[in-house]
Amino acid sequence: MREKATITSSELGTLWLTYQEKTMILRMLEYFIEKADDEKAKDIMTNLHAELEVYVGKIVKIYEEEGAVIPIGYTAQDVNKDVPKLYDNGFDIMFVRLLKEISMGLHSLNLTMTFREDINRLFEGLTALTQNYFRICTQYLLEKGLLVRSPYVSMPKSVEFVKDNSYLGGIALNPLSKKRPLNTVEISHVHKAIESNLTGLQLILGFAQSADDREVRQFFNEGAELAKGIIKELSEVFIQTNLPIPQSPGGNATRSTVAPFSDKLMMYCTSLFCSFSMGSNSLGTAFSLRNDLSAKNAIFIKDIFEYAHSGAKIMIKNGWMEEPPQMEDRKQKMN
Known part of the structure; x- marks a missing residue:
C-alpha cells in the first residue's frame, strides 16, 4: 500500500x-x-x-x-x-x-x-x-553602499481620512490635471519598480551583448529599451513629487561579448523576470489610488506581456521551451 x-x-x-x-x-x-x-x-x-x-x-x-x-x-x-x-x-x-x-x-x-x-x-x-x-x-x-533605500518622509502626527474624490486625481489623459503628492504605499511600489528595472536593465544589457543568436540579441535589445522606458516614466513621477530617484552606483555590465550562459537559459531568465514584472505592476495598480499611476501600470503590463509573448515564440522556434506536464487528451482517445 x-x-x-x-x-x-x-x-x-x-x-x-x-x-x-x-x-x-x-x-x-x-x-x-x-x-x-x-x-x-x-x-x-x-x-x-x-x-x-x-x-x-x-x-x-x-x-x-x-x-x-x-x-x-x-x-x-x-x-x-x-x-x-x-x-x-x-x-x-x-x-x-x-x-x-x-x-x-x-x-x-x-x-x-x-x-x-x-x-x-x-x-x-x-x-x-x-x-x-x-x-x-x-x-x-x-x-557596500550598493542599495538605495526608499525615500524618507515626515512622520504622520494625526490620522486623516480621504475627504473627496479629488484624492483619486491625476487623470492620465489630462497631463495638466492636479495631482496630489504620492502616499507612502504608492511611493513604495514606484521605488521597487524602478529598483527592479534598474537591475533587470543591466542583466539584459549583458545578455544582449553576449547572446549567440542574432534574433535573440535583438530581442534583448528591445527588452533593454522597454526597461529604460519604464524607468523613465516612473522616475518622472518621483521628480514631479520632489522625491529622489533611486540610482544604484553598482551592478554594471562589463564590455565582454562572450556569453557565460546559453541563449536558452538567458531567454528563460528573461521570461521569468517578465512574469515577475507583470505581477509587480498588477500589485502597483491594485494599491495605487491615483488614476495616472494605475493607467501607467496597465500600459506597462500590456507592453511586458507583448514582449514576453514574442520571446515565447523565439523559444518555441528554437526548441527551447520545455512543456509542463500535460493532462491526457481524452477526446482524442475517444476518436
Missing part, C-alpha cells in the same frame, strides 16, 4: 516550475561564484547553491517515487564558467536578491496549491530559505 497520496496536478505543476527555476539559478550561481572577487559575496552564493541543490534533489526524489519523468531544466551545458566577467561591481548579489524577491512570491503561491504534507514542507522550507537569503543580500548591499 502507498504511504503517501498520489500527487495532484497542481502539485506536479508547482514542482515542475520550481525545478525549472532552481536549476536555472544553480547554473547562474556557478558562474557568479567562479567570477566573484569579494569573499563575502562568494560565501553567500556558495552557501545558497548548496542549500538549493538539496531542494532540487528532493523534487527529483518525489518525481522518481511517482514514476514521473524528470524534467530537463538547465544543466552544465547551459553555463560556461571559463569566460570573462560579464557583470561587475556587486551585480552578482544584486541579481541574487532580485531572484529571492521573485522566489518569495512563487513559493507562497505554490503553498496555496499543494496538499500533501511532504510537499507543503518542501515549499515551507524554500520560503524560509528564500527569506533568509533575501535579508542577507539586502544587508550585504547596504553595507
